[in-house]
Structure formats: C-alpha cells, structure tokens
Amino acid sequence: MATITGAKVIITSPGRNFVTLKITTSDGVTGLGDATLNGRELAVAAYLRDHLVPLLIGRDPDRIEDMWQYLYKGAYWRRGPVTMTAIAAVDTALWDIKGKVAGMPVYDLLGGRARDGAMVYGHASGGSVAELLDDVARFRDLGYRAIRAQAAVPGSPGSYGVRHGAIYEPAATALPEEQLWSTEDYLDFAPSCLGQVREKFGFDFHLLHDVHHRLTPTEAGRLGRAFEELRLFWMEDPTPAELQESFRQIRRATTTPIAVGEVFNSIWDCQQLITERLIDYIRASVVHAGGITHLRRIFHLAELYQVRTGSHGATDLSPVSLSAAVHLDVTVPNFGVQEYMAHSPLTHEVFRTGYELRDGALYPSSAPGLGVELDEEAAARFPYEPKYLPVGRRTDGSVHDW
Numbered sequence: 597m598a599t600i601t602g603a604k605v606i607i608t609s610p611g612r613n614f615v616t617l618k619i620t621t622s623d624g625v626t627g628l629g630d631a632t633l634n635g636r637e638l639a640v641a642a643y644l645r646d647h648l649v650p651l652l653i654g655r656d657p658d659r660i661e662d663m664w665q666y667l668y669k670g671a672y673w674r675r676g677p678v679t680m681t682a683i684a685a686v687d688t689a690l691w692d693i694k695g696k697v698a699g700m701p702v703y704d705l706l707g708g709r710a711r712d713g714a715m716v717y718g719h720a721s722g723g724s725v726a727e728l729l730d731d732v733a734r735f736r737d738l739g740y741r742a743i744r745a746q747a748a749v750p751g752s753p754g755s756y757g758v759r760h761g762a763i764y765e766p767a768a769t770a771l772p773e774e775q776l777w778s779t780e781d782y783l784d785f786a787p788s789c790l791g792q793v794r795e796k797f798g799f800d801f802h803l804l805h806d807v808h809h810r811l812t813p814t815e816a817g818r819l820g821r822a823f824e825e826l827r828l829f830w831m832e833d834p835t836p837a838e839l840q841e842s843f844r845q846i847r848r849a850t851t852t853p854i855a856v857g858e859v860f861n862s863i864w865d866c867q868q869l870i871t872e873r874l875i876d877y878i879r880a881s882v883v884h885a886g887g888i889t890h891l892r893r894i895f896h897l898a899e900l901y902q903v904r905t906g907s908h909g910a911t912d913l914s915p916v917s918l919s920a921a922v923h924l925d926v927t928v929p930n931f932g933v934q935e936y937m938a939h940s941p942l943t944h945e946v947f948r949t950g951y952e953l954r955d956g957a958l959y960p961s962s963a964p965g966l967g968v969e970l971d972e973e974a975a976a977r978f979p980y981e982p983k984y985l986p987v988g989r990r991t992d993g994s995v996h997d998w
C-alpha cells in the first residue's frame with residue numbers, strides 16, 4: 597500500500613495569486629489541488645501547512661472518502677470557506693493521484709462521460725452599452741453559445757463585472773478599494789442594457805447576468821420580472837443567500853431562472869434552495885465546496901430536484917480546479933453550463949493544462965488524473981502579492997454587498 601510522503605503548499609502569483617497543494621506518495625506519484633480563496637489566500641495556505649499537512653503524512657492516498665470525513669469531522673469546527681477550501685485541495689489532489697495510478701482520466705473514475713464537452717459561458721462587459729455590445733459580438737465570433745453581459749451603470753463606479761484591460765480581475769489593490777453603489781441606478785439601467793443586447797443580437801444564444809448579491813428579495817423579484825421578456829439563461833446571485841428562504845419571494849415574483857452558489861462551501865448552504873427548488877442552477881465549485889467528493893454530493897442532490905449545475909469558473913479559481921470542474925461537468929446528468937474566464941498567458945506559464953476550448957465548450961484532457969501540471973520553477977518566479985477584493989458602499993456611505 598502506498599502512503600502519502602509529502603505535501604507542499606505552493607503560493608505563486610503569475611498575474612494573480614494562487615495557492616496550490618501538491619501531494620506526493622511513496623510510489624512517487626504526485627497530485628495537485630487548488631486552494632485559492634481570493635483575498636484570503638494566506639489563511640488557507642496556513643490552514644493547510646500548519647494543520648492539515650502534518651495529518652496527511654503516512655496516510656493511504658487511496659482512501660479519498662475516508663480522508664474527506666477525517667478532515668471534515670476531525671476538525672470539530674466544521675464548514676466555512678477556509679476549512680472547506682483546504683479540504684478541497686487535499687481531496688482534488690487525491691483524485692488526481694488516483695487517476696494517475698489507475699491510468700485513467702478522473703472523468704472515467706467518476707463513471708465516464710455523459711457528454712463529450714461542457715458548454716461554457718464567457719464574460720462580455722463594457723464601460724458603456726456600446727462597449728458591451730462590441731464585446732458580445734467578439735464572444736459570438738469566438739463561437740460562444742452562452743455569454744454573460746455586464747456593463748458599467750452610468751454614474752455608479754462600483755458596477756460589478758466590468759473588465760479593465762485583457763483580463764477581469766476584481767482583486768486589484770493591496771488594500772480593499774471602496775466602491776460606491778446605487779441600487780436605484782442599477783435597477784433603472786440593467787433591463788434596458790440587456791434589452792439592447794437582445795435587440796442587436798436576438799435570441800440565438802444564452803444570455804446571462806450576474807447581480808452579484810446586491811438586491812433585496814423584493815428588488816430581485818422586480819428585476820427578474822423586467823428580465824422575463826429577455827429570456828435570460830439565468831440571473832445570478834440576485835440577493836445574499838445566507839437566508840435561503842428569502843428566495844421564495846423571488847420565486848413568487850418571477851420566472852427568470854436563478855443561479856446561486858459560488859460563495860457556498862457545503863451542501864448545507866444550498867440544501868433548502870435545492871430541495872424547495874428555489875434556484876435553477878447551483879454554482880458551487882470544486883475549490884470552495886470541499887473538492888470533487890463533496891461537490892459531487894451537491895450535484896447529485898440537485899439532480900433529484902431538477903436543479904442543474906453551473907459551476908463558478910472565474911480566473912481566481914486556478915487551472916487546477918477548472919480542470920477538475922470539467923472532468924465533473926462531463927459526467928453529471930444535470931449539467932447546465934461551466935463558467936469560463938480564460939486565464940492569462942502568464943498563469944499558463946505556471947499551470948500546464950490539457951483541457952481544450954472548442955466551439956463554445958471545454959473538453960477535458962484524457963490524460964490520467966486531472967491532466968494539469970504545475971511548473972514549480974516558473975511558480976517561484978512569481979512571489980505572492982497582497983491583493984484584496986473591493987468593499988461596496990451605498991451612496992450614503994454605509995457598507996453594502998460588493
């Protein structure tokens with residue numbers, strides 16, 4: 597029986613910060629797990645290095661479920677983004693190792709493919725509606741069949757999701773930038789903005805929009821109703837989801853599909869949302885929701901209630917977790933869509949990936965394991981830089997959801 601002989605936490609910043617766990621076994625097999633938590637990276641690195649790595653040495657890498665239960669229940673203090681991201685990194689690395697030892701891609705370990713590729717959505721954005729329309733046209737020309745559209749709300753510098761330069765990166769400052777937000781301006785602007793997208797391009801592609809947790813349930817119901825004639829694929833994070841029952845009010849108000857979950861880290865964060873069908877898509881991710889083992893549980897629960905998957909895939913989730921996401925995406929029966937914000941060329945100097953983007957879908961590597969490698973020499977060239985996500989403030993100065 598092989599044992600775990602080493603586990604290394606690799607922090608690197610090729611364009612943005614990433615934390616990666618690399619596990620090595622007595623057979624010399626290595627596996628990778630993403631442990632990146634945007635704006636709180638060092639907390640997860642410390643949790644891994646100081647509290648989990650000592651527990652891994654000497655354990656059986658084959659026993660993935662047992663390891664998950666050991667790390668989750670053994671912590672006593674359960675759940676939370678830091679703990680579950682650290683457990684996710686261990687879990688993902690063990691699936692990578694198991695695939696390499698078996699000589700099988702992870703999707704085959706998960707029961708084989710239900711589909712060849714995973715439809716993705718790209719991020720079109722603009723500082724104005726005109727810029728947004730140009731960006732939507734660009735993604736359509738690239739063959740995307742699903743496109744998220746975000747534009748700056750006139751007079752509201754704190755608009756969410758507007759790219760500045762080639763890559764969208766919200767964690768851009770050494771201390772949190774405070775961004776002003778006006779819900780009234782947004783509610784007046786968003787329906788007409790997305791209406792212009794439909795007016796120009798029609799309905800032959802899936803249109804998505806991210807509200808980014810910023811409305812009350814009443815406001816979200818009003819916005820969803822205004823979106824109905826635009827036939828959105830989904831309205832994302834319409835309201836903060838700590839109070840899962842608040843989505844009943846949104847559901848009563850509108851038929852616009854709802855997607856939630858990128859900030860969730862366990863099945864209990866979304867159990868009510870799923871079992872009461874308060875959402876249409878669950879956005880939980882491999883890296884933040886306890887790894888492949890736990891995310892698969894969430895997806896299987898969602899399947900029972902005809903809730904489809906729509907995993908988070910922003911550039912602050914590393915190519916390791918995106919690789920794992922695509923392996924899971926192609927196997928689950930209730931797949932919906934995979935978010936795909938292409939990582940920068942600098943990031944790919946460190947992370948060598950095997951997934952392929954073709955005709956608006958990602959196709960997983962057929963190499964054993966996850967099909968992703970980390971170049972440690974290249975990683976050493978990009979030291980960590982403190983970066984924070986912005987903080988939102990209302991026009992009266994009080995803190996709001998960013």
Ligand code: CS2
Pocket residue numbers: 634766806808858908909910912935985
């Ligand atoms: C966004 C993210 O991709 C999304 O849907 O909500 O860009 C999110 O803002 C970042 O991942 C936060 O780090």
Ligand code: MG
Pocket residue numbers: 806808832833858
């Ligand atoms: Mg989002």
